[in-house]
Amino acid sequence: MLKSLKINREDCLGKRLDQLDVGFTAEQIDHLYAAETIEAGAKIELQLYARDDQLRLIAARAQTIEVGTHRYLRITGQDMTDQRAGEQRRSALEVQLREAQRTEVIGQLAGGLAHDFNNILTAIIGNAELTGAQIGRDHPAQKSVGVIKKAGQRAIDQIRQITNLGNRDTSSQCVIEVFGVVAECMDLVKSQIPSEVEIRIEPPPALCRVMANSSHLHQILMNLLTNAVQAVGETGEVLIQIDPQTEGNTDDLSDNDPVVIEVIDNGRGIDPVNAGRIFDAFFTTKSSGMGAGIGLTLARTIARSYGGELSFSSTLGEGATFRLQLPRLPEGNESSANAQDPFGIRDGQAAARILFVDDDAEVLFTGAMMIEQLGHSVTSSSDPVAAIESLSSADSNYDLLITDNMMPRLTGIELIQGLRQKGVNIPAVLVSGYGTAKTQIEKLGAHNATFVAKPFSMEEIASAINLMLAL
Template sequence: MARILVVDDIEQNLYMLRVLLEAHGCSVEDARHGGEALEKARRSAPDLIISDLLMPVMDGYTLLGHWKADEQLKRIPFVVYTATYTDPQDEKHALELGADAFIIKPMDPVLFMARIREVLASRGTAPHAPAGEEKERLRDYSEVLIRMLEKKMRQLEQTNRALEAHIAERQQLEEQLRQSQKMEAIGQLAGGIAHDFNNILAAISGNTELALEDTASDHPAREFLEEIRNSSARAKRLVQQILAFSRRQPLDRRVISLEPIIEESTDLLRASLPASVGLDMEVDAGVPPVLADATQMHQVLVNLCTNAWHALEGQSGRIVVRLKSVALTADSVKPLVGLRPGNFVYLSVSDTGIGMDAATRARIFEPFFTTKEPGKGTGLGLSVVHGIVQGHDGAIVVRSQPGEGTVFEIYFPAATAIEETAAAPAPALRGQGQHILFLDDEAPLVTLAQRLLERRGYRFSGFTRASEALRAFAEKPDEFQLVITDLSMPGASGLHFASDILKLRPDVPVVLCSGHVTEELQEHARRAGIREVLYKPNTVDEFGETIHRLASETRRS
């Protein structure tokens, strides 16, 4: 049975060699470096030594030199087994020092054992360098060490670069997580603002509508009431924009003209731009409509124009919004990913700002990518624009050069016809005495609803507490043709209240009102059996039409 000394500083390597050698009938002893190996071999000489080269304390080359200089050990075969020193010069140097074999890790176990048996059979016949060649041997050894040091330095540099890239990527991911959490917090805040602000708006706009109904067309106050109504509508749209920014507003795509949206957006933006920045719009005649969500189109324009303003970096300049119709051919549509030849509406926003280089253009639509200083931009504005454009089956491209300004070009598929608007408002729909239960924790809104519904021929029971409303319904469930409830109330949820109502009478229509309507809320409402979800504040006509339709259906059934 051959006694073999294995030298390696890596435990896994020692274990694998031990298992392999013992499986072939060898006795194995191990050491972690050259110094330990010499000590063990001098106490009890092995039949063969297998040694790694790169080890602490004493490396394999130094061990080999001491081994072949030792009268007791020099006849014992020495096998070099390395994964680091793999250059032909390394093998040459090891053999010149007296190594009996030079094996590169890993080697097939069958071939490895065959080589070991071959070396054992030779019993240390490898020549040893004469003493006169010691200087040459040391010179060769130095060259090997220098070459390995240079190799390790290159590996270290590569490792450092990889580590730096990993750290940069991790920091970017952490920043993205912080931005995502910030946006989630903004979304939650927006929902709270929407609920409180919309309750106020509902009271203002609703009472204004009622006042207009009671005011003659030539009354001096009518002009002021109409201005209040228009201002309330703008405030409502502002809240919707906040919700759209936080991506908590369901899409409402309709066939619309973009020209009024451009006019409204540019009017809004001019109020916030300094006098040194010009904002103009150039709209061709006869531009077709598009199938789009008006709120998101407004957001696209605000984001692009704001980005253009920031590109001016405090200098005077000009921003131009253009709208025209274009026909894209098979050739002209090629650069526009996802589009096919046809008729399109072209919307562009250009500026005379600092422009962008190719590297920036390549990343401009990436989420969280920004060229602004920390704290001065989220890096979400253009990625949101890109997402909206894609969601509307369109395409967006950017053209820019450093010092030459920037142009964002958007292509939306042209729609075939625009939704018609009534030439005159339809007469108010009237009820026929149907009894409506109304629940809202805001007393002014209960009062407003009572005035509106009783004026339109309905009977009305209003409540500010869910427990009182549920008790009244439970006493006479067949008395009511319709139930209307707010969503968010202190200590109560409109969804839970609706569920309790429908347990008492499954066929009664229930309407849920909220200033923060999301697709998730609409899905919950559908599962709860709620017939309709209304956005608050809505116009008197929208509210009245829904009430008339649902109450009439109950009466017919």
């Protein structure tokens, strides 16, 4: 004990505990001197300062010693500082491991469900687009078609929130002007809240741009705004500020300073008891049906994947401020990702002969109809093994293969690999609801293969077709 506190034995003899200059408090001394402590031989944990001002954790035990007519208190102790620090590190690692395992299991379950839902949504959204194209722009049913497509997109966003937990893809980035995305999200939320709730935005003093996936930024902002609106209830205010740290003066703002977006509400605030868990997965204080407790977890995961951060401050009864920081894109630094050709549906393009492979009957029907709507000739197949035989035959005249990935007998990746092994280098489009399939197609190293996420729109499948046919 003396060694840990860096004091000599001689310095202690004949002195009271409060004279040792190691930080004994009156409460600690009283506890050590207490008869019940001494009689029980109980260990007491003491936080004391060594002579080098380092805080040490000492497990001390006191006992009385009688020498003649004098009665002394002898204190022995063990330095527990390093042991306790090790225990805390192990405990933290165990918590992280349990969370990682839980996230992995949930991700696997969600991935399986997402595959089925993505097929369903492909049929719903695809047929809505086909109907919209067939009835004409001025048809009264166009509004209903639009509602179906919008509802389908909301379902897609919900599925991707679950499947992207802990698996944040930062590809497909582009230059984003922050104010425009914030204003769009504000308008979406504003249309769904009572008129008594005021939600407004303060424009930034200068142009703010970031490099990100626009759907990721949209997802963060929608979560923060929805939480803020729910916090203020039927009446209240929500304020969105962009780069509030400049206070209107951008002279001192450098490219190294992050873009800051603050969402401020005057709601009930966050109880300090819950503050430490606010970003924990599946933790929520909302009533049933109001949220699953993953929104803030995902939002911070996304922010950090871009080198940013999401934090908050709150005073109970006065509201909360959530602060999103993202790396600022310097002026004039345009990304090649922003200059990509969107590959719209091209007029006058020669019709291609396309083989479309999917084991889901509804997706197969819908996808074939969409391809035909684009002016191409399509043959449908639900059997990937038969597709290999057809494409590798001497009389095959197909220009392009479009295939699902998760199928019985062969995956789409295995289908493409099987063709390559046979020397058939037909351009291929892999469609899947699993983001990992994109990585797999990239690992093939083929210049004439690309990926489209399910559910896909008419424009997305058209872009992929045009890209592959242009090679």
